[in-house]
Amino acid sequence: MTTTPVASRDALSEPVDDLTGEHAVKRARIMEILDRTGHDSLLMTSNTVMTWYLGGSRLHISLAGDPVAVLLVDRERDHLVTSNNEADRLIREELPAGVVVHPVPWYESVLEVARRLAVPEPLAEADVQRELRMARQELLPVEAEHYAALNREVARAMTDVLSAVRPHTRERDVAAELSARIVAMGAEPLVLLCNGRERSAFRHPLPTAAPLGRRAMAVVCARRRGMVANVTRWVRFDGSTAAERDAEVRIAAVEADIFAATVPGARLDTIFDGIRRSYAVHGFGPEQWRLHHQGGPAGYAGRDPKVTAATDDEVVLNQAFTWNPSGPGVKIEDTVLLTAEGVRVLSVDERWPTVEVNGLMRPATLEI
Structure with a gap:
């Protein structure tokens, strides 16, 4: 025709x-x-x-x-x-x-x-x-500006929603509140995950009617102008245990090793090899990397691509990443941009509690 x-x-x-x-x-x-x-x-x-x-x-x-x-x-x-x-x-x-x-x-x-x-x-x-x-590796200035704005708004939505939850709040209610804020900001909720205390073993917990209990995780992947912001946050209600604090410190150390390796010219398969070693160095054992993907470049796909031992792309300046190391009951995830000054975290809300890890302010668990 x-x-x-x-x-x-x-x-x-x-x-x-x-x-x-x-x-x-x-x-x-x-x-x-x-x-x-x-x-x-x-x-x-x-x-x-x-x-x-x-x-x-x-x-x-x-x-x-x-x-x-x-x-x-x-x-x-x-x-x-x-x-x-x-x-x-x-x-x-x-x-x-x-x-x-x-x-x-x-x-x-x-x-x-x-x-x-x-x-x-x-x-x-x-x-x-x-x-x-x-x-599409190297983001143009207009893309980086739009991406940073989206990530800030998603981080703020996380703070707003998780600051208001309580142990009896259902996982689905958390997802519903996050979804409403994402749609209101002109974005699309591609992924909404939430697990309460009883489902903390799941790395990709689709929300259910279960209550959060004393500790919970929420994950958002939101798309606007084609770009996807990826953010994970944790909330806790009755104080932390020594084991929880230890695991949180160690998973942040794994992420810090990944950030340190994310430099212009580095190959993604080399970074991946370092991730595997980092889990063992920080007490998660040599096989932890097998239990969940580790993230990778971000932007117009949630991961572009997910990094494996076979991914030999080279890192470039002004490229976005979302690494997401995880272990039993712990995960850390933000969207970042590699600049001439180093890794810049895009998904930031100043109201969220943070700890300094290797010169970067990283999200802590919100204690309510």
């Missing part, structure tokens, strides 16, 4: 931030990939890649579903192919200037239509996953 292209923005559109400079840089990075691979176009199909390239445009309806559009980037322009029932909203509210929108009937395949727009066959996103990951 033949599509009728539509301009991405008209004079009646709701005002949005000027994304021209950001988009130009990202388009240049894609052109470099096309030059290296000898192709004339790239077909983007994932939410992570498209929201990065389009400056945070929301291309989803269901958080659990596939994007409602695909993007063909060629040497002349950007072509967004979407269903006719999505096109007007995307044009008026989401897309940066200059994107040509191709509406197709809702019952047609947007992927097939996009492929027919490209001659010759476009480069598939799946064939250059590593290259695209490298392209």
